[in-house]
Amino acid sequence: xxxxxxxxxxxxxxxxxxxxxxxxxxxxxxxxxxxxxxxxxxxxxxxxxxxxxxxxxxxxxxxxxxxxxxxxxxxxxxxxxxxxxxxxxxxxxxxxxxxxxxxxxxxxxxxxxxxxxxxxxxxxxxxxxxxxxxxxxxxxxxxxxxxxxxxxxxxxxxxxxxxxxxxxxxxxxxxxxxxxxxxxxxxxxxxxxxxxxxxxxxxxxxxxxxxxxxxxxxxxxxxxxxxxxxxxxxxxxxxxxxxxxxxxxxxxxxxxxxxxxxxxxxxxxxxxxxxxxxxxx
Numbered sequence: 443x444x445x446x447x448x449x450x451x452x453x454x455x456x457x458x459x460x461x462x463x464x465x466x467x468x469x470x471x472x473x474x475x476x477x478x479x480x481x482x483x484x485x486x487x488x489x490x491x492x493x494x495x496x497x498x499x500x501x502x503x504x505x506x507x508x509x510x511x512x513x514x515x516x517x518x519x520x521x522x523x524x525x526x527x528x529x530x531x532x533x534x535x536x537x538x539x540x541x542x543x544x545x546x547x548x549x550x551x552x553x554x555x556x557x558x559x560x561x562x563x564x565x566x567x568x569x570x571x572x573x574x575x576x577x578x579x580x581x582x583x584x585x586x587x588x589x590x591x592x593x594x595x596x597x598x599x600x601x602x603x604x605x606x607x608x609x610x611x612x613x614x615x616x617x618x619x620x621x622x623x624x625x626x627x628x629x630x631x632x633x634x635x636x637x638x639x640x641x642x643x644x645x646x647x648x649x650x651x652x653x654x655x656x657x658x659x660x661x662x663x664x665x666x667x668x669x670x671x672x673x674x675x676x677x678x679x680x681x682x683x684x685x686x687x688x689x690x691x692x693x694x695x696x697x698x699x700x701x702x703x704x705x706x707x708x709x710x711x712x713x714x715x716x717x718x719x720x721x722x723x
Contacts, residue, residue, distance in 0.1 A: 446512050449719060450481050455514075455539065455564070456589070456627035457717050458482040459673040460666040461659045463516065463633070465490040466499040472506050476513065480666040481657075484514040487528055488544045496524055500531050507537035514538075516568070519545035520554065529558040540564035540588060545596070547574045549584030556586025564588030566630070570596035575613045582624025590617045591659065594632030607649045618654040628656025636661040640668060647672025674718050675711045683708035683715075 450458075462480035464471050466487045475483050485506070491499045496518075503515055515532055518524035520543070532538050543555050546567035556565050565586045569575055570593030582590055592614060594605070603609040617629040631650040634643050643665050650658050651673055658669050675683070686708040715721040 446476050446483075447478065447480075450479070450483075451512070453481055453717060455482055457656075457714070459657055459718075460669040461514075461591075461630055461657055462663055462666055463490070463659060463661055464513075466503050466515070467491045467495045469502045469506070472502075472511060472513075475663055476511060478663040478666055479670060480660065480663060481670065482514055482539070484516050484542055484659075486516045487524075488516045488518050493524075496527075500527060504531050504535055507532075507535035510537065512537040512539055514540050514542060514566070516542040516544060517555075519543065520551045521545065525555075529555060533559050538563065540566065542566040542568050542591060544568050544593070545570050545574070546581055547571055548577055549580045549587075552581060552584045552586045566591050568593050569613075569617060571600045572597075575616050578616045578620035579623050582620040582626055587624065587626065589627050589630055589657070590621050591630035591657075592617055592632045592655075597632075611653065614653040614655060628654065630657035630659060631655040633659040633661045634665065636665075638662075638665070643668045644672055670718070674720060675715050679711050680715055680720065683711040687712060 458481035460480045461482045461484055462475055462478060463484050463486045464475040466485045472485065485503045487496065487499055487503060507513065515538060517528035517532070532541060540563055541555065541559065543552060543565055546552060546569055552565050552567050556563060566589045567581050567587050568591045569578060569581065574581070578590065581587060594610060597613060598605065614631070621627070621629045634646040647658065647669060656673060658673060660666050660669055686705060690705055712721055
């Protein structure tokens with residue numbers, strides 16, 4: 443049985459750029475998804491699985507995670523009748539990397555979920571409503587919260603806004619700032635449509651990066667490499683960082699007061715690029 447893509451398996455989830463959602467009712471998609479270039483893979487027990495299929499999908503996920511596969515799992519919200527069964531099953535899953543909690547609106551929902559899983563299991567809080575955005579700082583600071591993610595489609599339904607980046611800018615900013623206040627890795631943006639072409643994915647990644655978000659959900663494994671590229675340091679940034687670090691190592695002049703902040707940024711770019719296998723590419 444194929445295990446996780448080696449590069450992705452060694453990448454800390456706090457640095458994951460692409461988060462590929464796979465319908466948990468389609469067990470035949472598990473192995474191809476795990477072999478893809480997605481930094482993190484999420485078996486989806488929630489939105490993509492109808493109620494009548496959840497028992498079988500949950501068993502498929504449990505079998506996969508106890509059979510050598512490793513992945514995240516999106517579970518039903520705490521207000522759902524399915525939440526109890528999800529956490530009970532996943533508390534017995536050896537290959538569980540963490541869970542994504544759908545429809546997170548309050549901090550105690552994250553903490554209660556974490557308490558029902560194995561100790562130390564990280565929880566990504568998927569914020570999908572106006573109330574969730576309003577409580578983002580408290581959610582980010584809750585015990586058990588690992589990262590925040592933005593459920594753009596359900597959020598748009600809740601508040602009645604368009605997909606225009608300007609219409610979603612406030613909510614994205616709230617999640618980015620809340621993540622910083624809570625000491626979390628960067629927030630994860632919502633997905634582009636599964637049938638979006640390369641230009642649309644690239645444009646969406648530009649929005650994600652410009653807002654300060656460092657990850658993005660994906661509904662199509664064919665998009666993940668473009669998401670990875672769009673949320674990685676650019677070739678221009680890599681060249682700038684190399685030049686500055688080389689100058690520093692050769693004893694270059696400190697210059698004005700902006701030198702040390704610029705050096706710190708260059709070193710951060712270098713560290714990220716090294717984690718993504720780009721620095722020596």
